[in-house]
Amino acid sequence: MEKKIADQVRATDSDIQEVYVSANPDFVNRMKDYEKRINEGAPVKGLFEEFTETVQRVFPNAR
Numbered sequence: 001m002e003k004k005i006a007d008q009v010r011a012t013d014s015d016i017q018e019v020y021v022s023a024n025p026d027f028v029n030r031m032k033d034y035e036k037r038i039n040e041g042a043p044v045k046g047l048f049e050e051f052t053e054t055v056q057r058v059f060p061n062a063r
Contacts, residue, residue: 020059027058 006019022028034051038044055062 018062020055020062022058024058027054030054 002021002023005021009019010016034047037047
């Protein structure tokens with residue numbers, strides 16, 4: 001299933017090379033929280049670092 005999703009994402013834009021898919025509910029909820037905070041106008045400063053740390057924990061082999 002993950003490969004199928006990644007292939008569909010890559011098919012939308014030839015510049016997309018890496019796609020990371022997670023079914024981890026904690027990770028998905030964290031991403032939804034980032035979206036909500038940004039849409040509500042929360043300062044982005046600090047969010048990028050927090051986002052990066054979260055992604056690195058879930059995908060430790062990501063480049």
